[in-house]
Amino acid sequence: MAPTSQASRWLAPLALILAALVTALILASGGGSSSGSDSLAPATGSTTETTVKTGGRRYYTVRSGDTLTSISLDTGVSVEQLQQLNPGLDTQALQPGQRLRLRS
Numbered sequence: 001m002a003p004t005s006q007a008s009r010w011l012a013p014l015a016l017i018l019a020a021l022v023t024a025l026i027l028a029s030g031g032g033s034s035s036g037s038d039s040l041a042p043a044t045g046s047t048t049e050t051t052v053k054t055g056g057r058r059y060y061t062v063r064s065g066d067t068l069t070s071i072s073l074d075t076g077v078s079v080e081q082l083q084q085l086n087p088g089l090d091t092q093a094l095q096p097g098q099r100l101r102l103r104s
Contacts, residue, residue, distance in 0.1 A: 027067070028067075057075070057102055057103075058101065058102055058103055059099045059100065059101060059102060060074075060075055060099070060100045060102055061097060061098070061099055061100075062094045062095060062096055062097065062098040062099075062100065063096055064096045066094055066096075067091075067094070068082055068083075068089075068091045068094070071100065075102055077102050077103070082100060082102075085100075085101040085102070085103070085104060086100050086101055
């Protein structure tokens with residue numbers, strides 16, 4: 001077996017840590033989408049609106065790691081509707097335990 005260089009012994013773990021850090025930063029910033037549009041919209045340019053029942057829940061309690069997009073996916077309430085129902089909501093500073101209104 002060929003001897004392994006000193007650089008390759010630390011370079012692979014360093015690359016793995018860097019990849020995990022970049023992924024965490026992208027997820028923490030809302031998935032990298034700076035526009036307010038839904039990144040799951042059809043690529044054809046047309047959008048369709050689907051209604052998902054929230055099971056009668058009026059509020060959602062923010063958990064650690066939640067983003068407005070993840071809350072929208074969990075509850076079926078669009079990001080735009082969450083912003084309308086929660087005026088003054090700072091989407092970049094959601095706090096665990098914070099309650100968000102899901103419906104009026």
